[in-house]
Amino acid sequence: MAKLIDGKAVSASVRAQVAQEVAAMKEKGVTPGLAVVIVGDDPASRTYVNNKKKACAETGIYSEEYALPASTTQEELLELVRTLNGKPDIHGILVQSPLPKGLDEEAVIEEINPQKDVDAFHLQNVGRIMIGNFHFLPCTPAGVIELIRSQGIEIAGKSCVVIGRSNIVGKPMAMLLLHNNGTVTICHSKTKNLAAICREADILVAAVGRPKFVTEDMVKPGAVVIDVGMDRDENGKLCGDVDFAHVEPKAGYITPVPGGVGPMTIAMLLRNTITAAKLQSGLKD
DSSP states (O other): OOEEOOHHHHHHHHHHHHHHHHHHHHHTTOOOEEEEEEESOOHHHHHHHHHHHHHHHHHTOEEEEEEEOTTOOHHHHHHHHHHHHTOTTOOEEEEOSSOOTTOOHHHHHHHSOGGGBTTOOSHHHHHHHHHTOOSOOOHHHHHHHHHHHHTTOOOTTOEEEEEOOOTTTHHHHHHHHHHTTOEEEEEOTTOSSHHHHHTTOSEEEEOSOOTTOBOGGGSOTTOEEEEOOOEEOTTSOEEOSBOHHHHTTTOSEEOOSSSSSHHHHHHHHHHHHHHHHHHHHTOOO
16 A cells, blocks of 8 residues: 655645745845736636735745736737846746647747746756756656655665656656656657556656556556646546556555645745745845
8 A cells, every 4th residue: 555645745844944935035125026927718727827826925925917818919928028027026937838829838938037937948947957057947847856755765776767758747857857866767659668667667757648547557566656647537537647546555655636746836836936036136045
């Protein structure tokens, strides 16, 4: 029977640390500020943005929301980003994805000042992550590392398998495991003998976006199984990329969905925001 890694508890601990740091920064005259831009009326995006605003309020971070209509042009959006780049009270800029059709997300990300890019998606920040000299880490992969560490699990020397190669999770996740001295294999839709490769993993991270994709026969007994997925099963019920009911008895540690990786993403965004504020105000850690 696997030990459940409680993302709500770990994220609450990170938020408490953030709140303490924010209070200390305010005493030095710096209030971390985050601007969140949402374009259009995607319901999931609206939920995420509301949760981010609430988390900022709870930890003392100043936040601004810019809700733009779906008819917003590329130039209007870029102009807003340029304005936010120039605002001294805004240290972090987050443009909620997905953007409506017709808008170039890559161009928008590249317009953000890399020191304000709290998602760590700007090419400069991606390059920094690759060489290991980074200010920020993408929120979800950083949250996964935090969850693993919270259990006292050593990554160094372990066989780590990441299923998924997206720029947001899969690729940076592999790099972070590598920076922690894991031996990393990235699997994807073209991987042959996927189940056999997964069975070798001491740490298995599923970020494939397919409900219950990771089955019991793909998991090594006692493995650490991290489920990044947020899917709906055949009954419309929330589930992850891992077939939890069948994998949980075999794994050593496992994250639930919901309540695993999800809460960590916003917690790490808050951490990135205070890092950005320190960077721009010259405060040292």
